Amino acid sequence: MLYELANLNMSEKKANPVVSYVQESVMELKRATWPTGKQAFKLTLIVLGFCLVAALMIGVVDWILNAGYTQLLDLVRQQ
DSSP: OHHHHHHHHHHSSOOOHHHHHHHHHHHHHHHSOOOOHHHHHHHHHHHHHHHHHHHHHHHHHHHHHHHHHHHHHHHHHHO
């Protein structure tokens, strides 16, 4: 089907590439399978959960590195 559309576009005068892109994008979006509202909500909660876990892990690593850096600076200042 896209091949036929491509041939139609080629046979006409040079079609505007922006218009062709938008038309093809709209066709592709119509063919896409979209999740239901319930599925989208569930997947959103999963993503937020992973983000929270990642943020906590990064925070813990940052806290540990900061504590180590502070200890190192205290050792250097004492000398």
